[in-house]
Amino acid sequence: MKEQTWIKKALVPFSWVYGLITDVRNLLYDRHVFSSAKVPQYVISVGNLTVGGTGKTPVIEYLVNLLSGEIPTAILSRGYGRSTRGFLIADESANAASMGDEPFQFYNKFRDKIVVAVCEKRVTGATEIANLFPERKLLLLDDAFQHRAIRRDMNLLLNDYNRPFYHDLPFPAGRLRENRKGAQRADAVIVTKCPELISRAQKAEIKSEILRYTGPDVPVFFASTHYAEAVGFGGTPVSLNNVKIVAGIARPEPFCTYLRAQFNVVEQAIFPDHHNYSAEDVQELIKNLKNDTFVVTTEKDMVKLKPLVDQSGRSAQFAYIPVAVHLGDDADAFSKWVSSQIGHRF
Numbered sequence: 001m002k003e004q005t006w007i008k009k010a011l012v013p014f015s016w017v018y019g020l021i022t023d024v025r026n027l028l029y030d031r032h033v034f035s036s037a038k039v040p041q042y043v044i045s046v047g048n049l050t051v052g053g054t055g056k057t058p059v060i061e062y063l064v065n066l067l068s069g070e071i072p073t074a075i076l077s078r079g080y081g082r083s084t085r086g087f088l089i090a091d092e093s094a095n096a097a098s099m100g101d102e103p104f105q106f107y108n109k110f111r112d113k114i115v116v117a118v119c120e121k122r123v124t125g126a127t128e129i130a131n132l133f134p135e136r137k138l139l140l141l142d143d144a145f146q147h148r149a150i151r152r153d154m155n156l157l158l159n160d161y162n163r164p165f166y167h168d169l170p171f172p173a174g175r176l177r178e179n180r181k182g183a184q185r186a187d188a189v190i191v192t193k194c195p196e197l198i199s200r201a202q203k204a205e206i207k208s209e210i211l212r213y214t215g216p217d218v219p220v221f222f223a224s225t226h227y228a229e230a231v232g233f234g235g236t237p238v239s240l241n242n243v244k245i246v247a248g249i250a251r252p253e254p255f256c257t258y259l260r261a262q263f264n265v266v267e268q269a270i271f272p273d274h275h276n277y278s279a280e281d282v283q284e285l286i287k288n289l290k291n292d293t294f295v296v297t298t299e300k301d302m303v304k305l306k307p308l309v310d311q312s313g314r315s316a317q318f319a320y321i322p323v324a325v326h327l328g329d330d331a332d333a334f335s336k337w338v339s340s341q342i343g344h345r346f
Helices: 002-030 056-067 101-110 122-132 180-185 200-214 253-262 279-286 299-312 328-342
Strands: 042-048 073-077 115-118 138-142 154-160 188-194 220-227 242-247 264-270 293-298 318-321 323-326
Touching: 002 180, 042 056, 056 073, 056 101, 056 138, 056 154, 056 188, 056 323, 056 328, 073 101, 073 122, 101 115, 101 138, 101 299, 115 122, 122 138, 154 180, 154 328, 180 200, 188 200, 188 328, 200 220, 220 253, 220 328, 242 253, 242 299, 253 264, 253 318, 279 299, 293 299, 299 318
Parallel strands: 042 138, 042 154, 073 115, 073 138, 154 188, 188 220, 242 264, 242 293, 293 318
Antiparallel strands: 220 323
């Protein structure tokens, strides 16, 4: 622990340099030296200041469920880790390799409701969506808080309850993508991964810390993580007892903690975030797998593992746990706030 503290202190000067670079970049956008393009859609951006693992994917899905029934919606992502380049629309031929794991998860879950596209250049992607699907008036930008080349109408900043940005530093001494004051661009903040029984006093304290960086009038909402019933790779619910955990996500600890509290965990295999699974990985996972044991993973990992598992003939012993955000007492307030921001634009 002392060694880690020493290393972190040694890296602080590099964090100052990194933070200064991001400050200059933001200043150039604020002063209109760098331009932000307005696109045809109403744009809601979901992002964070912290690298990885703040719950962006469940929040995007929450917004889809909240808004897509009333407003024709599209999701645009960079498509991190995909094998393709440029603009691509998800269709029946899409997979996690071509789209990236999270965009393909969106398509896999909401293909009858929304359009999902990927493009490194968000302005180009939004323009292409507008040309191909002019009826899609709402655009959800995944992980775009720092992507300022596209103008947004609503900027949602996520703050992990367990890793608050106001206690962190820019990379490399910390995990921030920019200085804390970048939070001032947020129109609202959602504190994710809260305990279900978080007290009013805790909320007030967290809100006070956040408002030091956002400004006094920015609303702050609190959300917890909800783990749904297990679903087999065949698409039907399954009952679990003995499980082998597999995860390739940014912060697997809460997922693993939940499974350990609910089931008998006999083994776990943790991979890096956005890991591209191979047939060899699957063979290793099923090696010595007993008949009474399920390999249990996240929904994000499932979309990459399923084709390989189907080929192995062992799909009946694989399952995933869908994850959603619950805003609890803040659900109505959040819905009303979003409606007030969108107004009569549609």
